[in-house]
Amino acid sequence: MSRRAPRASIDPDVGKSWLRRALPLVKAHRALLITSLVLSFAGLIVQVQIPNLVRIGIDRAIVDRTAQLGTYVWWIVGFALLQGLINFAARLYLLRTAYELEYDLRNIVYTHLVRMPFGFYDRVQTGELMSRSGSDIRAVQMYLSFGPSILVQCLIAVVAFGLMLSINVPLAIVAMATMPVIGILGVTMRKAIFPVSWMIQARLAQLATVVDENIQGVRIVKAFAAEGRQLRTLAESADRIRWAYRQDARIRSRWNPLLDNLPRLGLALVLLVGGYMVIDGSTTVGTIVAFNSYVLMLQPPFRMLGMMIMMGQRASASARRIYEILDTPSEVVDGPDPLVVPLRGDLAFENVSFAYPNGTPALDGLNLRVRPGETVAVVGGTGSGKSTLGRLAARFYDVTEGRVTIDGHDVRSLSLASLREQVGIVPDEPFLFSLSLHDNIAYGKPHATRDEVITAAVAAGADEFIRDLPDGYDTVVGERGYTLSGGQRQRVAIARALLVNPPVLVLDDATSAIDVTVEQRIHASLRDQMRGRTTLIVAHRLSTIGLADRVVLMEAGRVIADGTHASLLESEPRYAQVLAATISSDSSDSSGGGPPTSSTRAADAGVAAK
Incomplete structure (x- = not known):
């Protein structure tokens, strides 16, 4: 009806x-x-x-x-x-x-x-x-x-x-x-x-x-x-x-x-x-x-x-x-004549400054460009502004200063619906509706066939656990998806984004709750999915960084280093410090033990570089 x-x-x-x-x-x-x-x-x-x-x-x-x-x-x-x-x-x-x-x-x-x-x-x-x-x-x-x-x-x-x-x-x-x-x-x-x-x-x-x-x-x-x-x-x-x-x-x-x-x-x-x-x-x-x-x-x-x-x-x-x-106006609305154009994915942040409505600063004169088809990993400490990039790209917020462009178009000149159809975001805490898994995956493309849904689920590493459920793809998840584990919810969210097939994809620490072994299989699939697609990866794991063509290091809302993983590891001490903290966190989570020694960090970083 x-x-x-x-x-x-x-x-x-x-x-x-x-x-x-x-x-x-x-x-x-x-x-x-x-x-x-x-x-x-x-x-x-x-x-x-x-x-x-x-x-x-x-x-x-x-x-x-x-x-x-x-x-x-x-x-x-x-x-x-x-x-x-x-x-x-x-x-x-x-x-x-x-x-x-x-x-x-x-x-x-x-x-x-x-x-x-x-x-x-x-x-x-x-x-x-x-x-x-x-x-x-x-x-x-x-x-x-x-x-x-x-x-x-x-x-x-x-x-x-x-x-x-x-x-x-x-x-x-x-x-x-x-x-x-x-x-x-x-x-x-x-x-x-x-x-x-x-x-x-x-x-x-x-x-x-x-x-x-x-x-x-x-x-x-x-x-x-x-x-x-x-x-x-x-x-x-x-x-x-x-x-x-x-x-x-x-x-x-x-x-x-x-x-x-x-x-x-x-x-x-x-x-x-x-x-x-x-x-x-x-x-x-x-x-x-x-x-x-x-x-x-x-x-x-x-x-x-x-x-x-x-x-x-x-x-x-x-x-x-x-x-x-x-009577509360929306600060983020379509302009007088919003553009509806297909995007290739040339994403650029030009002297962007931004503070959240409560006054918390996030970005300060940031400049960054991600070329069409390029995969860029964004690395930095907590509060450095990594997640804010995706939110501004999809225009969930408007910049305070500067501008965000895709293919040279200021995102504020694009139709909101068209922009968000072409900029897919997978958050680190995905939200699932009290619907079947099929409907959750097909949320951005309601008329998708079962084969299309399965293809997206396979690419996201979700097909195997979904088929093991009593009703398979027709299984209705509980409120907010809490009947699934955190890693399973993340895989469903990745499948949901891949099904829409956006030219720009933002993975905001989207595999943080997934087991490392499963994550490796997902990465193998994502490499194929990201080919020809502009991808921005907010990364905390070394394995996720390995998906990127280029790595950007952020601190206090600015890009302070830009290059390949290996070059940054050799030339940028602050990058090594961020990686060491990441490795420490991952090691503690996986082993349940104390923080690794400096020799362990060096060894892990060396393996990552290779």
Whole structure:
């Protein structure tokens, strides 16, 4: 089933109220909404006729005995059935409107989220986004769809008042005497409840963040036996929400009884004044019964009016939280006329400086060129800026100064979709979806055949372990792929990138979790795959460096040495130091022993040079 685009969007004018900004969305579904509201109003017209029939039946059939009581009974039954049918249709269209609005709201928010660059996600918590994409959207949807319906229900007061005026003007005024007071109380309640509604939504988002981090990081929590500490953190967040809900409850308990019971005061006044009028002969018993029914009929709409006020304040708070996301512009967007061109892979970094959104510097006047079809290994210590190169090449971030070009085109002039289709990245911590292995590998090429998927898996060294699984390529991996080992996830990620066959490939320490023996087999395959392809390898292992035609040494965001592995080993002491640290780490990981001696490092480096 194809995805339907939202029929409208939120008005971008931040100077307007939240409701006026949401009106284009409501107008896009006005046919359904208006149909629902017209049917609701028709149901009200039918509903208010029933007390009038009761009045006429009592006065004519019981008091005056000039008509048959059964006639009015059947009329009342008929009107009740008609009202039920109308209300059924009205509810059906109203719910359809609500679901359509929710569908569009979710798509608008999600579409904006997927356009946001990495920098946005670096500073925003996942739980916050989940809350705003869930409960906040539902709060806005409820008000936009059910708010107009409640207002129509409140129109029963107008219709009923009109009928009461046509029956008995003084008694009608008495019955409606409490309504202005209800209006004043409603406005006062709205002002009191807004800040609490905002607080509730914000604290729900904080709780969602705590839950999300505990679920995502459950392995770390258990590894450090920190369950008790995390439960206390959750309890503290829940306590803050409980306090906010208590404030909300205090406001409701203060105002709702007044809003609910003032119409009952009107009922008492009708009985009192109407009773005297019956005694005086200026009205009938049937009129008092009808007026009592009308006053009772007014209670649910005014109770719903109080609910709508609270819904409105919660929707207002939620809408502002949603608009905070939608009003955040993406720093990484297509230019006015983005280029869509096939790339050969002539990758260049020209005097590039870059700092992450939190201010962490990564590159400082870096210059580097990777020619088409060349394989370059990037080596350096932690924080030297190695991984940043691939992120800038795929334009996950924009440079602070300088420019990144491919085939002479500044990446900012290229279409984002076209660029990322042609720059494949395999991160050191690959993410797998809760899909089958076939679908995970074919993620960048959804219509790939099974043979194409298998070919990519073979090249990445993943085919063997996949075939050993119970369902083979149809095996569904757990969330984030945690049912697989780290090395297996990396191999699937490599296969995913190779299947797309991009002209530029970035391997960001993509084999760090793979066994050395398996890695050697993968490298043999990758040599064929990298032939004619521009490849940038962020390397920590000597075996990975061996894949490269050229090695670049980075330090503090700059290229400080460039050459072959052998030439750098002979001429650049800092390169030898980085390799020694790498060998030390690899030796410790593989043997479980202490760091190698200086003679061991020299011997390993000598073997690597050969």
